[in-house]
Amino acid sequence: MPLFSASDIYFFCTMGKIFDWIDSRFGVKEPHKRFMQRPVPSNVNYSYCLGGMAFTYFLMLAFTGLLLSIYYVPSEKEAFKSVVAITNEVTLGWLVRSLHKWSANLFIIFTILHTIRVFVYKAYRPPRELNWMAGVLGFVIAMASGFTGYLLPWDQKAYWATEVGTSMFGTVPLIGDYLMYAVRGGLDINGTTLIRFYSFHVLYLPVSMAVILWAHFHMVKKQGIAGGL
Amino acid sequence: MGEQKKDKKFQSDYLLEMIRKKDKKFYPDYLSEIIFAILISVEILIILALLYYPSIGRQIDFTRPFQPKPEWYFLWLYQLVKYFPGKSAFIGTVAIPVVSVLLLLLIPYIDRGRNGRLKAIAAGSILLLMFFILTLLSVLQSY
Numbered sequence: 159m160p161l162f163s164a165s166d167i168y169f170f171c172t173m174g175k176i177f178d179w180i181d182s183r184f185g186v187k188e189p190h191k192r193f194m195q196r197p198v199p200s201n202v203n204y205s206y207c208l209g210g211m212a213f214t215y216f217l218m219l220a221f222t223g224l225l226l227s228i229y230y231v232p233s234e235k236e237a238f239k240s241v242v243a244i245t246n247e248v249t250l251g252w253l254v255r256s257l258h259k260w261s262a263n264l265f266i267i268f269t270i271l272h273t274i275r276v277f278v279y280k281a282y283r284p285p286r287e288l289n290w291m292a293g294v295l296g297f298v299i300a301m302a303s304g305f306t307g308y309l310l311p312w313d314q315k316a317y318w319a320t321e322v323g324t325s326m327f328g329t330v331p332l333i334g335d336y337l338m339y340a341v342r343g344g345l346d347i348n349g350t351t352l353i354r355f356y357s358f359h360v361l362y363l364p365v366s367m368a369v370i371l372w373a374h375f376h377m378v379k380k381q382g383i384a385g386g387l
Numbered sequence: 388m389g390e391q392k393k394d395k396k397f398q399s400d401y402l403l404e405m406i407r408k409k410d411k412k413f414y415p416d417y418l419s420e421i422i423f424a425i426l427i428s429v430e431i432l433i434i435l436a437l438l439y440y441p442s443i444g445r446q447i448d449f450t451r452p453f454q455p456k457p458e459w460y461f462l463w464l465y466q467l468v469k470y471f472p473g474k475s476a477f478i479g480t481v482a483i484p485v486v487s488v489l490l491l492l493l494i495p496y497i498d499r500g501r502n503g504r505l506k507a508i509a510a511g512s513i514l515l516l517m518f519f520i521l522t523l524l525s526v527l528q529s530y
Contacts, residue, residue: 193413194413194414194418195412195413195414196412196413197411197412197413198411198412198413198416198417199411200411202411202416202417202420204420204424206417206420207420207421207423207424208424210421210424210425211424211425211427211428214425214428214429215428215432218429218432238446238447241443242443245441245443246443252440253436253437253440255440255441256436256437256439256440256441257432257433257436259436259441260432260435260436260439261432263459264428264431264432264435266460268428274515277494277507277511280498280504282494282495282498283495283498284495286495287495287496290494290495291492291495294488294491294492295492297491298488301460301461304458304460304461305458305461308457308458311443311444312447313443313444313445313446313447314444314445314446314447314448314451314453315444315445315453315455315456316444317447317453318453318454318455319455319456319457319458321455322455322457322465323457323461326464326468326480326481327480329476329477329480329481330477330480330481331477331481334477383417
């Protein structure tokens with residue numbers, strides 16, 4: 159049996175024509191030809207894919223997060239109810255929520271594994287110091303996203319974990335009290351905290367992360383993949 | 388007959404060696420590996436998400452006592468804070484975490500000069516061990 163049927167080939171040709179039509183105006187193929195055909199070190203193995211796997215989970219987080227934001231209501235009275243509705247009423251809402259939560263966990267795990275891989279292969283050495291730092295910054299943003307996202311279900315676990323977490327800001331010498339007030343948007347956790355965390359979780363942190371990741375990939379492209387041990 | 392077989396085996400080894408030594412191209416060699424890894428990661432995600440989906444928590448109730456538990460990747464911090472009560476609290480909540488992040492950030496500069504790599508390995512292992520041991524302690528104490 160042939161690998162592709164006639165209709166498959168017709169489909170590929172059509173897709174190719176559509177791509178060519180777009181590319182003749184957009185021009186992404188030519189400048190990327192050299193990038194696609196560049197040589198990579200011959201000892202590149204599957205451990206070099208860990209970063210790409212983490213990025214896959216970042217994309218899944220963005221995608222499922224966009225879906226969740228359609229039904230989630232970031233208000234003191236509605237937040238818990240909307241999470242219940244997403245889980246019980248919205249079609250496949252439970253699955254989207256589950257995918258979002260698991261993507262977050264796997265993103266952290268694979269980022270740690272990717273960091274260990276880079277460390278073992280000494281890929282942080284010059285000229286890649288800045289890229290290592292961009293990665294560390296991205297990891298800090300990921301942790302902050304996890305922290306802010308934990309409050310959003312607005313249940314007992316979320317409330318008390320954030321109570322403990324934000325109280326740590328209060329222990330900073332000198333500015334502790336002001337810092338905690340700024341993080342909570344008040345003396346204790348309330349609706350203002352929820353909106354504040356929501357805003358950081360869906361706007362500030364993902365946008366910062368996108369910028370950091372762009373810089374991360376840009377440097378990989380410019381400096382090439384670091385060779386083996 | 389035996390020699391011929393040996394010869395063939397040698398030849399195939401040689402061929403494999405040649406293939407291995409061939410310069411890899413981003414496309415198709417590396418890209419195909421990446422795409423395979425992406426497919427695997429999506430599969431891991433879907434399997435976990437279908438098997439263990441999050442339940443709905445309890446509604447906020449101030450009259451009920453509640454033992455807060457953070458996400459697993461914050462357990463180390465949660466455990467660390469326990470060792471610095473009262474006025475020394477900022478050592479656990481601010482000083483050690485900030486120093487840890489700075490240490491991680493400056494790994495490329497720790498790895499300088501003679502024994503640079505050894506110093507970097509020391510710094511990296513301290514961070515990783517701290518993370519693992521504190522997380523483990525926190526998990527063990529909650530049972």
